[in-house]
Amino acid sequence: MNTRIDSISNSLPGLLKSRLAGVDLATYAPLIALVVLVVISAIASEHFLIPRNLTNVLRQVSYTGIIALGMTFVIIAGGIDLSVGSMVALVGVLTVMLINWLGDGWLSIFLAIGAAVLLGAFFGAINGLMITRGRIAAFIATLATMSIFRSLTLYISDAGEVVSQNQLYPEVGGGYLLSIPYPVWVFLLLAAAFHILLRHTAFGRYVCAVGSNAKVASYSAIKVRWIYFSTFVIGGATVGIAAVMLSSRLNSVSPGDAGMFYELDAIAAVVIGGTALSGGKGTVWGTVIGAIILGIINNMLNLMGVSPYLQGTVKGLVIIIAVLMQFKSNK
Amino acid sequence: MTTKSAPPLMEVRGITKSFAGVQVLHHVTLDIQAGEVLGILGENGAGKSTLLKILSGIYQKTDGQILIEGEEVDLKSSAAAKALGIAMIPQEFNLISTLNVFENIFLGNEQKKYRLLDKKAMRKKTRELLQDLETEIDPNALIESLSVAQKQMVEIAKALVRDSRILIMDEPTTVLTSHEVKVLFKLVNKLRARGVTVIFISHKLKEVKQLCDRLAILRDGYLISLEPVTNLDEADMARKMVGRELNQIYPAKSTPSADVIFSVSDLSVKGVVSSVSFDLHAGEVLGFAGLIGAGRTEMAEAIMGLRQRASGVFRIKGQPATLRTPREAVERGLAYLSEDRQGKGLIMNFDIPQNITLISLRKYIRGLISRKQEIRQANDYRQRFDIKAATLQTHLINLSGGNQQKVYLAKWMDTEPEILILDEPTRGIDVNTKKEIYHFIQSLTEQGLAVIVISSEMEEIIGLSNRVIVMRSGSVMGTLEGDDINEEEIMYYAAGLKKSVA
Numbered sequence: 167m168n169t170r171i172d173s174i175s176n177s178l179p180g181l182l183k184s185r186l187a188g189v190d191l192a193t194y195a196p197l198i199a200l201v202v203l204v205v206i207s208a209i210a211s212e213h214f215l216i217p218r219n220l221t222n223v224l225r226q227v228s229y230t231g232i233i234a235l236g237m238t239f240v241i242i243a244g245g246i247d248l249s250v251g252s253m254v255a256l257v258g259v260l261t262v263m264l265i266n267w268l269g270d271g272w273l274s275i276f277l278a279i280g281a282a283v284l285l286g287a288f289f290g291a292i293n294g295l296m297i298t299r300g301r302i303a304a305f306i307a308t309l310a311t312m313s314i315f316r317s318l319t320l321y322i323s324d325a326g327e328v329v330s331q332n333q334l335y336p337e338v339g340g341g342y343l344l345s346i347p348y349p350v351w352v353f354l355l356l357a358a359a360f361h362i363l364l365r366h367t368a369f370g371r372y373v374c375a376v377g378s379n380a381k382v383a384s385y386s387a388i389k390v391r392w393i394y395f396s397t398f399v400i401g402g403a404t405v406g407i408a409a410v411m412l413s414s415r416l417n418s419v420s421p422g423d424a425g426m427f428y429e430l431d432a433i434a435a436v437v438i439g440g441t442a443l444s445g446g447k448g449t450v451w452g453t454v455i456g457a458i459i460l461g462i463i464n465n466m467l468n469l470m471g472v473s474p475y476l477q478g479t480v481k482g483l484v485i486i487i488a489v490l491m492q493f494k495s496n497k
Numbered sequence: 498m499t500t501k502s503a504p505p506l507m508e509v510r511g512i513t514k515s516f517a518g519v520q521v522l523h524h525v526t527l528d529i530q531a532g533e534v535l536g537i538l539g540e541n542g543a544g545k546s547t548l549l550k551i552l553s554g555i556y557q558k559t560d561g562q563i564l565i566e567g568e569e570v571d572l573k574s575s576a577a578a579k580a581l582g583i584a585m586i587p588q589e590f591n592l593i594s595t596l597n598v599f600e601n602i603f604l605g606n607e608q609k610k611y612r613l614l615d616k617k618a619m620r621k622k623t624r625e626l627l628q629d630l631e632t633e634i635d636p637n638a639l640i641e642s643l644s645v646a647q648k649q650m651v652e653i654a655k656a657l658v659r660d661s662r663i664l665i666m667d668e669p670t671t672v673l674t675s676h677e678v679k680v681l682f683k684l685v686n687k688l689r690a691r692g693v694t695v696i697f698i699s700h701k702l703k704e705v706k707q708l709c710d711r712l713a714i715l716r717d718g719y720l721i722s723l724e725p726v727t728n729l730d731e732a733d734m735a736r737k738m739v740g741r742e743l744n745q746i747y748p749a750k751s752t753p754s755a756d757v758i759f760s761v762s763d764l765s766v767k768g769v770v771s772s773v774s775f776d777l778h779a780g781e782v783l784g785f786a787g788l789i790g791a792g793r794t795e796m797a798e799a800i801m802g803l804r805q806r807a808s809g810v811f812r813i814k815g816q817p818a819t820l821r822t823p824r825e826a827v828e829r830g831l832a833y834l835s836e837d838r839q840g841k842g843l844i845m846n847f848d849i850p851q852n853i854t855l856i857s858l859r860k861y862i863r864g865l866i867s868r869k870q871e872i873r874q875a876n877d878y879r880q881r882f883d884i885k886a887a888t889l890q891t892h893l894i895n896l897s898g899g900n901q902q903k904v905y906l907a908k909w910m911d912t913e914p915e916i917l918i919l920d921e922p923t924r925g926i927d928v929n930t931k932k933e934i935y936h937f938i939q940s941l942t943e944q945g946l947a948v949i950v951i952s953s954e955m956e957e958i959i960g961l962s963n964r965v966i967v968m969r970s971g972s973v974m975g976t977l978e979g980d981d982i983n984e985e986e987i988m989y990y991a992a993g994l995k996k997s998v999a
Contacts, residue, residue: 362865366866367862367866368859368866371855371858372858375844375847378845379840379844379845381840381841382841382842383844383855384823385803385823385833385835385841386823386855386856387822387823387826387856388855389822389824446844446846447846
């Protein structure tokens with residue numbers, strides 16, 4: 167009994183110390199960057215802090231942000247998913263078609279939302295199977311499905327816009343709760359759930375272990391392939407949710423450019439949020455901040471009248487800076 | 498002060514080296530004469546590797562001086578050492594397997610003609626060099642097609658093409674067959690005749706006695722002696738190397754019970770293990786001896802469900818066990834500490850509790866993972882094993898090898914195993930930690946656990962085991978008990994000179 171008391175009292179100073187040691191700049195760099203960005207934006211443009219602008223930024227962010235949440239798991243486990251943008255279009259088109267087939271009323275919408283999540287998970291599972299069973303590198307496998315999903319979308323829709331006939335559908339993506347848009351709620355609630363999943367469950371611990379060292383994980387009796395596979399399924403499911411949010415907001419999906427470059431935005435959000443592209447470590451809240459940083463930058467470029475053609479350049483530069491900072495802190 | 502003779506080729510004065518406050522070399526002073534073969538002998542963890550890494554510029558000394566021909570030099574990188582004519586033949590070769598022999602030999606040192614690679618000249622030079630070394634390696638052969646011994650020759654040729662004066666060989670014979678060792682020794686003698694100085698690191702007494710002119714013996718980071726080989730016999734060397742009687746390190750062996758707790762029959766893995774069978778008793782330490790590549794690790798991995806088996810039947814306490822996956826093996830009370838602590842054992846960017854609970858994580862789930870409980874448990878292990886770390890939240894990468902090994906041990910003890918397979922449990926750790934681990938193994942057997950120890954250190958096998966199984970090329974050559982457990986008997990079986998038909 168005595169030793170137990172000793173051990174607890176011994177651990178207290180240790181805990182304190184580590185709490186302090188844990189406050190290193192690298193972990194909080196995304197948060198600091200966000201605060202700096204908000205201050206600069208508020209000074210640079212009087213329109214920035216208007217609530218309507220802020221909710222708009224958050225809404226814009228939420229579509230790719232939701233995908234980035236799933237992508238965080240994929241990247242921490244050591245993978246990458248380039249197919250998410252095309253997958254948004256494919257799931258979006260199929261979902262709207264399903265709603266039109268099911269007809270009016272809320273029931274058909276709820277069924278379609280469920281189907282969208284399942285479809286996304288299914289497409290993610292296809293990616294995951296190719297990667298874990300077929301042993302194709304994630305980069306190549308999802309590069310291939312990126313092309314396949316886009317092409318199937320165009321084929322199914324005959325390259326024409328698919329419009330929902332259900333009058334209620336736009337409310338899903340356009341509605342507000344406590345003057346915050348539904349997609350933003352979905353994004354933040356999902357982020358909270360995913361944070362718990364990553365930090366406080368065995369699954370999350372295993373994802374980090376697999377991404378750090380898959381060999382050690384398998385020698386530790388962890389089902390490595392199953393964990394890796396699951397991250398792609400989770401990634402796909404988040405794509406399904408994002409597809410619903412996006413298509414309901416616009417009440418339609420245009421197969422050629424829906425979800426275009428979403429993979430870039432999602433991966434950028436994850437990397438800016440401090441998750442290592444080499445896998446093994448990262449945080450969900452970092453990804454949320456990363457997504458918001460990207461959103462604010464886009465917003466500011468708009469407010470300040472910078473050519474939209476230059477936005478890609480700025481985004482690219484931000485990614486490079488984020489990775490450089492990670493690299494430095496790792497050294 | 499007047500010196501008549503020229504200064505020695507190389508002088509090491511008061512070299513000290515610390516890692517994170519732990520001193521691993523204590524004021525080592527020695528001289529290296531031109532054209533001699535200097536043996537450096539010591540147990541694992543004695544500081545041999547650290548010393549040679551300092552001499553070849555890979556590590557930086559904490560204190561002391563290095564002189565070459567009387568001039569102080571700064572070996573700040575391996576490139577700096579190479580420029581001074583010091584080359585190291587590492588244990589793990591630095592060859593690029595997808596390039597061929599001559600490309601590797603001239604890597605970073607390419608010969609050019611009109612700004613293009615002069616492959617003809619490089620091939621010719623390589624051929625001459627290899628002929629000179631009396632090896633029949635084709636300069637155009639891909640490295641991946643070569644045997645280990647041939648790769649070593651290529652490494653040596655690579656060092657010679659740069660006109661190295663001092664060649665450091667880090668335990669070059671561990672990966673060689675006895676015939677290949679003879680070829681290597683012939684080569685070393687040739688190099689000596691050509692005036693090349695060779696520093697030969699080993700922990701094998703016979704080899705050193707046979708090959709070297711002088712011998713430096715290290716123990717626990719101190720230079721114990723430096724004298725001509727002719728002054729020492731093998732018993733002297735062993736005494737200086739170990740520095741203590743064996744029974745001080747190894748606890749008294751406990752008496753195993755007659756109950757068979759685990760039995761393996763006809764275990765085979767395609768190409769590496771053939772039809773291994775044995776019984777393991779409660780409270781027993783069963784040693785597995787053999788040369789590197791004897792199939793012992795593969796056998797252990799096959800038991801744990803980490804490798805595909807061609808055949809094999811297991812019984813645990815009389816009950817059949819399929820052991821299809823690592824998870825099933827863990828649930829049946831098996832534990833396997835891999836020889837490759839960093840590559841297969843621990844997640845280096847996880848902290849101590851996260852590593853300890855990785856296999857047994859289910860125990861800590863109260864809806865979510867109970868971090869509090871993880872920390873409490875980790876703290877218990879920290880005290881029980883005397884794990885030295887700044888805090889429990891220290892990442893494993895920042896712990897010393899010995900402390901990592903203790904965390905690894907704790908990780909498997911947390912699965913509450915009954916059968917423990919320890920693969921090279923003391924590789925690369927210091928003598929004190931070794932002793933702690935030996936005593937811990939002994940205390941486990943007292944509690945009735947059964948332990949399999951796979952080790953390449955003969956002393957360890959002899960000091961710990963109640964019985965010893967010797968393997969060679971994937972097969973069991975014999976089982977030794979009692980007084981038969983000695984170095985000679987084990988070597989006879991391991992080398993294939995003896996085989997018991999049981």
